[in-house]
Amino acid sequence: MAVKRRYESVHRQEQARQTRQAILRAAEALFVDPGYAATPLTAIAARAGVAIQTVYKTFGSKQALLSELVDVTVAGDDEPVALPDRQFVAEIRALTGARARLARYAQHLTETHARQAQVMLALAAAATADSEAAAIWRKNLEDRRNGMAMFAADLATTGELRPEHTVDTAADVLWLAMDVRNYDWLVRQRGWPPVRFQRWYVDTVAAALLVASP
Template identity: 50%
Template sequence: MADAVKRPYDASRRRAGARRTRRQVLEAARRRFVEGGYADTTVTALAADAGVSPETVYATFGSKAGVLKALFDVTVVGDDEPVGLVDREVVRRIRDEPDARLALARYAAFVAEVNPRLAPVQLLIESAAPGDPAIAALAAAVARQRLHGMSLLAAKLADQGALAAGVSADEARDVLWTTNSAQVFDLLVNQRGWPLPRYQRWLASTWEALLLGD
């Protein structure tokens, strides 16, 4: 009998399955965490909603905190493609824009696009942090990332000579960091009912008024 021909191992199907499982768990986590709270959500419940076993959740994410960290990462960029935020076209267009007003207008549009999906996750992380050391560490890392990003944008404006007289790069960083926060978004859009276009215009006009020179 002739030897059976061995087919080459195709890992693409396995990778696609793992990616699909990851998406299912993260979709379940978004619903469970945001609606029911992080502390009250169990890995067993997440697994049941996603149609997988708890062991699969642990194997994929390591822990419940790992699920929340992955949910944050995916939510920031809007998908699970292996491309970091700084390498995305939308960020490059802001970073490379020589006109400060246009750069801030583009950034306002980006924040208004991202915050509807990101703010609930950020607020969830901050609310869960006091009761879980792993989430407290995640909250601290998120805060550092935000501050670093605003430091880079403020430094860009300073290097361009765009900041108003008396406005330092540190002050610009703090204004950007405060006004683009999940808390401000929640107050204006969710609690006061501002439409997103109004929120976007407010961001752009506030930054221009507080930060830029004539």
């Protein structure tokens, strides 16, 4: 009986995971078009093929669903792993030179933007007219700024920051350069290959932050 109960428990967990993913996929599609404000939870439930009660039970509210969608889209998964503990952060910190660290981050940033651009642009648009979306957008801005503060501190340990920069001002530059709207304009609108975008990011940030190479 114990084995059967464990099997049933694992089966229920897998069903719940699949249901959660179906709701998130439906929300992603509908929050992009027709948009967050125009999308009731009933429409998301219908697209996901679940009852509206299931959406409420899983996420609680439309705002919570949007917040979870942003988090999962940015992270690329729903694993409870904090940013400093992510593998790409360890790989960046293992590199010795500032430019090499920028290049590894540029790779991560490009992969993230490819995954999140539509959702983040839809969130930015929704934030102009919806207070719930605006709160989530502000939190995302703060999270990104905090992440870039950590990255700026890591770059400072290389001793390669230009003398006029503090960690705080370096974080400002990094925060500006990583904005999804840069990726949207250059890659999605202007057709730049992702590799060219990565080079642009590294060259631009290095020119703004780092001492010139001898």
